[in-house]
Amino acid sequence: MAVEKSTFEAYRDRVSKPLVRIFTTFGRDHWAVFGVGLVLNLIQRGASLVPPFILGVAIDAVFNQTQAYELPLLPAAWIPGDRAGQLWLSFGLIIGSYLLLAVSSLARGLCMDYFSHRVMHDVRTTTYRKLQRLDMGFFESEDTGELMSVLNNDVSNFERFFDDAFVRATRIAAVLLGVTAILVYLNWQLALVTLSALPLLAVGTLLYHRLVEPAYDAIRSAVGSMNTRLENNLGGMQLIKSTATEEYENERVRDVSWDYFESNWWRIKLELFYHPGSRFLTNVAFGMTFLVGGVWLVSGPPGPFTGELSVGTLVTFLFMSQRIRNPMRDIASVVDLYENARASGKRVFGLLDMPVRITDAPDVEKLPAVDGHVEYDSVTFDYENAVPSPADAEPDGGTVATDTQDGWNSSDDETDPVLKDVSFEAEPGETVALVGATGAGKSTVLKLLLRLYDVDEGAIRIDGYDLRDVTLASLRESIGYVSQETYLFGGTIRENIAYGRFDATDEEIREAAKIAEAHEFIERLPEGYDTQVGERGVRVSGGQRQRISIARTVVGDPDILIFDEATSAVDTETEMLIQRSLDRLSADRTTFIIAHRLSTIRDADKILVLDDGEIVERGTHEELLERDSLYANLWRVQAGQIDELPEEFIDDAIDRTSGQ
Ligand SMILES: Nc1ncnc2c1ncn2[C@@H]1O[C@H](COP(=O)(O)OP(=O)(O)OP(=O)(O)O)[C@@H](O)[C@H]1O
Numbered sequence: 178m179a180v181e182k183s184t185f186e187a188y189r190d191r192v193s194k195p196l197v198r199i200f201t202t203f204g205r206d207h208w209a210v211f212g213v214g215l216v217l218n219l220i221q222r223g224a225s226l227v228p229p230f231i232l233g234v235a236i237d238a239v240f241n242q243t244q245a246y247e248l249p250l251l252p253a254a255w256i257p258g259d260r261a262g263q264l265w266l267s268f269g270l271i272i273g274s275y276l277l278l279a280v281s282s283l284a285r286g287l288c289m290d291y292f293s294h295r296v297m298h299d300v301r302t303t304t305y306r307k308l309q310r311l312d313m314g315f316f317e318s319e320d321t322g323e324l325m326s327v328l329n330n331d332v333s334n335f336e337r338f339f340d341d342a343f344v345r346a347t348r349i350a351a352v353l354l355g356v357t358a359i360l361v362y363l364n365w366q367l368a369l370v371t372l373s374a375l376p377l378l379a380v381g382t383l384l385y386h387r388l389v390e391p392a393y394d395a396i397r398s399a400v401g402s403m404n405t406r407l408e409n410n411l412g413g414m415q416l417i418k419s420t421a422t423e424e425y426e427n428e429r430v431r432d433v434s435w436d437y438f439e440s441n442w443w444r445i446k447l448e449l450f451y452h453p454g455s456r457f458l459t460n461v462a463f464g465m466t467f468l469v470g471g472v473w474l475v476s477g478p479p480g481p482f483t484g485e486l487s488v489g490t491l492v493t494f495l496f497m498s499q500r501i502r503n504p505m506r507d508i509a510s511v512v513d514l515y516e517n518a519r520a521s522g523k524r525v526f527g528l529l530d531m532p533v534r535i536t537d538a539p540d541v542e543k544l545p546a547v548d549g550h551v552e553y554d555s556v557t558f559d560y561e562n563a564v565p566s567p568a569d570a571e572p573d574g575g576t577v578a579t580d581t582q583d584g585w586n587s588s589d590d591e592t593d594p595v596l597k598d599v600s601f602e603a604e605p606g607e608t609v610a611l612v613g614a615t616g617a618g619k620s621t622v623l624k625l626l627l628r629l630y631d632v633d634e635g636a637i638r639i640d641g642y643d644l645r646d647v648t649l650a651s652l653r654e655s656i657g658y659v660s661q662e663t664y665l666f667g668g669t670i671r672e673n674i675a676y677g678r679f680d681a682t683d684e685e686i687r688e689a690a691k692i693a694e695a696h697e698f699i700e701r702l703p704e705g706y707d708t709q710v711g712e713r714g715v716r717v718s719g720g721q722r723q724r725i726s727i728a729r730t731v732v733g734d735p736d737i738l739i740f741d742e743a744t745s746a747v748d749t750e751t752e753m754l755i756q757r758s759l760d761r762l763s764a765d766r767t768t769f770i771i772a773h774r775l776s777t778i779r780d781a782d783k784i785l786v787l788d789d790g791e792i793v794e795r796g797t798h799e800e801l802l803e804r805d806s807l808y809a810n811l812w813r814v815q816a817g818q819i820d821e822l823p824e825e826f827i828d829d830a831i832d833r834t835s836g837q
Contacts (some may be wrong), residue, residue: 184517185319186398187567188527195522196515199335207292214288215347221281222351226500227274230359233493235267243487249362285344292340303333304525312535313629314563322405329520330400338518342511349504349511356497363490366482370469371498374462378455378505385451386512392444393520399437401524406433416503444513459505463498470494508692535565535631537648541607544647544655546809547640547736548605548765551626558621559594563630594633595621596790603783608768610778612808613787619771622787623739626769627656639737657735657761661742665714665727670699671706673714674728681732692761693728694754695721720751727758738768775808784808 182190192198204211231248238246239260246256246263257263305328360368366723410417410426417426470491472479474498478486596618603609611619625632628644637644644652656717665673674689681689686706690696698721714722724742730738740759756777762768766773772778779798786794786801786808794801794808801808 178730182567183319184315184564185323185527185531187431188530189523190527191552192526192530195526196338196519198526199296199522200301203303204292205297206299207295208597210288210295211292214285214292217281217285217288218344218347219286219351221278222348223355224274224278224281224357226352226359228271229493229496229500231267231270231274232496233363233487233489236487236492237262237487237489239263239267239490241547244489251523252587256703289486290340291345293336293343296339297332297336300330300335300525304328304332304528307529307531307533309804310533310536312533312563313529313624314534314560315531318564319691320405322403322408323401324528325408326397326401326404327521327524330404331524333395334514334518334521335525338514342514342518345504345507345514346511349507352500352504356501360494360497363493364484364486366478366484366493367466367470367473367486367490371462371466371494373465374458374505377458378508381451381454381458381661382508382512385447385509386516389444389447389512390516390519392440392447393516394523395440396437396444396517397520399433399440403433403437406430408421448509448513455505455508456502459498459502463495463502466491466494466498485559488533535628535649538645541646541648542742543651544639547642547655549603549607549736550605551603551737551767551769552624552638553599553601553635554638556596556599556622556625556637557594557634558596558625558630558632560621562633579832594790596625596759598635599792600635601783601785601792601795603767603769605767606765606771607782608763608778608780609783609785610770610772610781611785611787612775612778612811617787618790619787620741621790623658623741623769623771626737626739627658628652630716654733655736656739657730657733657737657762658739659723659727659730659741659743660739663714663719663722665710665717665722665725667712668703669707669709670717673710673725674706674732676729678732685732686728689728690724690729692731692758693724694758695724695728698724720748720755723751724758727755727762731762736766738763740768740772742771742773775812 203812205502234244234246234248237244242260246266248256249629257266308328308549309323357368357372360371379466385480404819406429410430417423469479469482469487473482473486474488474491478484599618599622601609611622612760613619621772624630625637626644628649631645639652639655641645666676671686674686683706687696690699690706699706699708710717710722710725714725717725727743743755743759759770763770770778784794784796784798784801788807794804795806795807798812802812803809
C-alpha cells in the first residue's frame with residue numbers, strides 16, 4: 178500500500194532546480210563577492226600548476242642543456258642568457274607562484290566563506306520568517322522535528338555546498354583544463370596516455386550520480402523523522418519515566434535510527450566502490466605515463482608514437498598526472514555534496530512555497546483602539562478546511578502561489594463542521610462565558626477571534642471591523658489571551674512579563690505583577706524578578722507560571738480579554754488568587770471566559786451554552802436556571818444540589834461527549 182505523503186512532502190516534491198533558485202533568490206545580493214571568489218579560485222589553481230611546469234623546463238634547459246630556456250607568456254628578453262640566471266629565474270617563478278597560491282587561497286576563502294555563510298544566514302532567517310507566518314493548521318499537521326531539521330540540517334547543507342563543493346568543483350574544472358592544456362602543449366601524444374582515464378571516470382561519475390540521487394531524498398527524510406522522534410522523547414521525558422516505557426522508546430529510537438542507517442548505507446556502499454575505482458584508474462594512467470615515457474626516453478618513441486620526448490617533459494608529465502589525482506578523488510564528494518544540498522533545497526523551497534492563508538490582505542488597516550463590541554455573525558467553521566492538503570501541491574490540484582488563498586482544502590467535504598451557525602454579541606465591557614461539554618467547540622470559538630483560523634462562513638467583527646479587514650498584528654495586540662497551557666520562554670521573570678511590550682518599565686512590570694497576584698511570590702524568590710524560569714518555565718510551579726502569564730497580559734493592556742480555562746490547573750487557594758486578579762483585569766474590558774467550574778462564571782453578563790458546535794442556550798445565570806435545561810442540570814450537579822443525575826441527562830452527556 179502506498180504511504181500517503183504529508184502536505185510538506187508534496188510541496189517538497191514539486192520543487193525543481195532548487196540550487197538554481199537558491200542562487201537566484203538568495204545569492205543575488207552577493208553575486209560580486211561570489212564572482213571575485215571564483216576568479217581567485219581559478220588564479221589559485223592556475224598558480225598551483227606553474228611549479229611542475231617550470232621544473233620540467235629547468236631540467237631540460239638548465240641541468241641537461243638539451244633545450245633552450247623558453248616559457249610561454251614570458252618575453253624572451255626577460256630570460257637571462259646564463260645558466261645561473263636561469264636557475265634564479267626558475268626559483269623566483271616557483272616561489273612567486275607559491276606566494277600567489279597562498280594569497281589567492283586566502284582571498285578566495287574570505288570571498289567564498291562570506292558568500293556561503295551570508296546565503297545560509299539569509300535562507301535560515303527567511304525560512305524562519307515564513308514558518309512563523311504559516312497557519313496554525315500547518316503546525317498541527319506537520320512534525321516539529323521535521324521543521325527543525327529543515328531550519329538546521331538542511332540550511333547547513335547549503336553552507337557545505339557553497340563552501341566546499343563549489344570550491345572543489347572549480348578546482349576540478351580548473352586543474353583538469355589547466356593540466357590538459359599544459360600536457361597537450363608539451364606532448365599531445367603522451368597526453369593521450371596520461372588523460373586516457375578521464376572518459377572512463379566521466380562515465381563512472383555519471384553512473385554514480387544517477388544511483389546516488391534518489392538516496393539523498395530518503396536520507397533527508399530520515400533525518401527529519403529522527404529529529405521528530407528525539408524531540409518528542411526529550412519533551413516527554415517525564416511521561417516516559419513515569420510510565421516506565423524506556424525500553425519501548427529505545428526501540429522506537431532504534432527504528433528511526435536504523436531507517437537512517439539503511440538509507441545512508443546504500444550511498445556509503447556506492448561511495449566506497451567509486452573512490453578506490455577512480456583512484457585506481459588515475460594510478461593506472463600514472464603508471465602508463467611512466468612506462469610509455471620511460472621507453473620513449475630509453476629507446477625512442479614506442480609503437481604509434483612519433484617525435485621527441487625530453488626528461489624534463491616526462492618529469493612534468495609525472496608531476497601533472499599526480500596533480501589530477503586529488504581533483505579526481507574529489508568528484509565523488511562534489512556529487513555527494515551536490516545531491517545532499519539539492520535534497521535540502523527541495524525541502525527548504527517546499528516550505529517556502531507552502532501557501533499562507535491567514536495573512537494581511539492588501540491595503541488592510543490597523544485596528545484602532547476599540548470599545549470592545551464583538552459580534553459573531555452566523556459563524557461556521559471546520560478544522561478540516563484549515564489544513565492545506567497534499568493534493569493542492571499537484572500541478573492539476575489548483576495553482577499554488579505563495580501567500581495566496583489558493584491551494585487549500587475546499588469545504589466541499591460532507592463532514593459535520595466543528596462550529597455551526599454561531600451568532601452572538603458582546604457589548605463593550607461585558608463578560609461573556611462559554612460553557613458546555615468537552616469538545617463542544619468553546620476554545621474554537623475564541624481561537625477564531627484571535628484569527629488563528631479563518632471562519633468558513635459568516636463573519637466576526639470587532640467594533641464593526643471584520644477581522645479579515647484589519648492587520649493581524651493590530652488585531653492580536655488588542656486581545657489578551659490567558660490559557661490553561663501557559664508557556665514561558667527561557668529567561669528571567671522580568672523578561673517574561675515584558676514579553677510583547679519590550680519597552681515596559683520596571684515600575685509597570687511590578688504593577689502588573691501585583692495585579693496578577695504574582696508580586697509576592699516573585700519577591701520571595703532569592704533573585705526576585707531576575708529569577709531564571711528555565712526552559713518553558715520548568716523552574717516555577719504551574720500556578721506561578723499562570724500568574725506570570727497573567728502579568729504579561731496586564732502589561733500588554735489589551736482591549737479584549739480571553740480566559741480559556743485559566744484557573745483549572747491550580748489548587749483552590751491559587752485559583753482564588755488568580756480569580757481575584759482576573760476580576761480586576763476584566764472589570765472594564767470585554768472579556769470571554771471558558772470555564773468548566775460554573776461557580777467562576779455565575780456573575781457573567783451572558784452565558785452561552787455550547788453543544789456540539791451550536792449555541793443551545795443563552796442568558797444570565799438566573800435566566801438559565803429558570804429555563805431548567807442543560808445549564809441548570811450542570812449547575813445542580815456542580816453545586817451538589819442533587820445526589821444522582823437523571824438517567825436522561827446521563828444519556829445526553831454520553832452522547833454529547835462521545836467522539837470528542
Ligand atoms: N487543531 C485541531 N484540529 C482538528 N480538530 C480539532 C482541533 N482542535 C479541536 N478540534 C476538534 O474540534 C472540536 C472542538 O474542540 P474545542 O477545543 O473547541 O472544544 P472545547 O469545547 O473547548 O473542549 P474542552 O472543554 O475539552 O477544551 C473537538 O471535536 C476537537 O476534537
